[in-house]
Amino acid sequence: MVQFEKASTPGTKNACGSAITATGMVYAPYLLEGPIEVKVTGSRVYYILRNNKYCMFETVMGGYGMYTIHRTKFDPWHAQQACNAGSELRTATTITDIIKEDDKVVGVTTDEGEKIFAEVVIDAGGAHSIVARKAGLLGRRTGTDNILYATAFVELPEKIVEERFKQLCEWYLTIGGSNYSFNWIFPMRDGVSVGVAGGYMTPKLNIRQQAQEFLNEPIIKEKLKGGKIKSWGIRTDPEKLIEKTYAPGLIVTGHAAGFVQPFIGEGMSFGLMSGRYAAETAAEAISSGDASEETLANYEARWKNDPLFKTMRIYGQTLKDYLLKRPQEEIINTMIAASHWYASPVPFMLKDGVKENDTKKLEKAAKLLIRLENLGIPGT
Amino acid sequence: MEIKNKFPLIHHEEEPTQFIRVIEEKCIACGNCAEICPQNVWRRVGDIYKPVNYRDCSECGACWDVCEAEAIDFNDPKGGTGVIFPNV
DSSP: OEEEOSSSSTTTTOOSOOEEEHHHHHHOGGGGGSOOSEEEOEEEEEEEOSTTOEEEEEEEOSSOSEEEOOHHHHHHHHHHHHHHTTOEEEOSOOEEEEEEETTEEEEEEETTOOEEEOSOEEEOOOTTOHHHHHTTOOOOOOEEEEEEEEEEEEEOOHHHHHHHHTTEEEEEEESSSSOOSOEEEEEOSSEEEEEEEEEEEOTTOOHHHHHHHHHHSHHHHHHTTTOEEEEEEEEEEEOSOOSOOEETTEEEOHHHHTOOBGGGTBSHHHHHHHHHHHHHHHHHHHHHTOOOHHHHHHHHHHHHTOHHHHHHHHHHHHHHHHHHHSOHHHHHHHHHHHGGGGGSHHHHHHTTOOOTTOOHHHHHHHHHHHHHHHTTOSOO | OOOOSSOSOOEESSOOOOOEEEOTTTOOOOOHHHHHOTTOOEEEETTEEEEOOGGGOOOOOHHHHHOTTOOEEEOOOOTTOSEEOTTO
16 A cells, blocks of 8 residues: 655645544544544634624533644654555655546556556545546535635644633634634644634635634634744635545545535544545455445445434535525524534544444434434524 | 735745646636635736746635636646645
8 A cells, every 4th residue: 555645744735623523533543542632622602793792602521522633743643554554655746647447547647757556546635636536526616515714823832722722622603794604713732723714615705804804803812812823724625525436446535525514513524434434445345356336336335324424414414504594693593503513412422433333322323413403403 | 913915824845836727718817716816826917817926825726616617727736845734
């Protein structure tokens, strides 16, 4: 196995929310051994009103709902786990094309023109993956299929982070501002990750203005007082799954396939899910010597039948449909209800992972979500 | 911090190669690319829009997503070059 990484160090090109939810740990519990920054025990949701006023409610759960990470530390560790298992890692290498023989993907071409042949190619090339595009599986995503967001890392002393944020993630909803979506601050050991989830992909979207308005809010100035912004990153979150996530010799995972549910804060978790199922399917294909379309279709069958993914997808879609149809004031009220999710018992229930072939815990979590919906909580 | 025409503190490993190309005969000069680009990479040059400022590009790909004429050939920069987020 060979891993290809565009940057010289894994993770340095990966601007993101910098947090893995408990859901992600269900799919990859070994990540709990990785370099985690802060184990998040609950949330604060702020509603920024006019005239420098705001309201906030804080919910603390009985376990950990999210784990914040520095991608620049976590991704090298993660890549090393694969190396420890026998993989090779090639950094500073961009994939520029796929190699096809008789309509089957049999390898990739690097930016140095080197041809690498493989029994199975797993594409984890991100929202605008060259591999998926060259294979004809990925097209443009625009309008309400894609979110543009910005993140920043703000350096702060560990003691200040503990005093101001404890182990809580913070969500910010602005009433009357130009930002129709949400912002966040997540605690790290050496600072905080700040996010501005700008909004849907229309040319009128002005993410710079939204970020500036957020930084100008008096409460945010107070939260970040004494801090130093070290870097900004800008990325897209593709919400729409591609129609087909496999082809002969090829499996498409993560952002490239569209495994993102922004409204319920799930990006890395379903990327991890798709990676796990891709690995399982590829292993079967290699051991049987059959990487045909029929064999790799098992990958799609696996994620389509995953009970947690199915439930979360319904949940995320319901919320999205609701948000797009209602006026802003009503949306804020819904978000108040929906934010219960982040402190709900569901991630806690799943935090220890699920044993193979044991779906009881997931079914229980799914039933709990349905119960919450019946109570009118997440935008039903 | 003031965010004016672009986000500050966008870091690069090495200056990227020209990884975005306009297919000139397809460009209808609608300006969607320039309007959404958070980093002001795009400018009108004659009858079309072109990426002129790679140094500030964050590689988000929004220009490719909003180009209805499909006139943008958006690729990844060469390995080891382009944007990095050293503190994320």
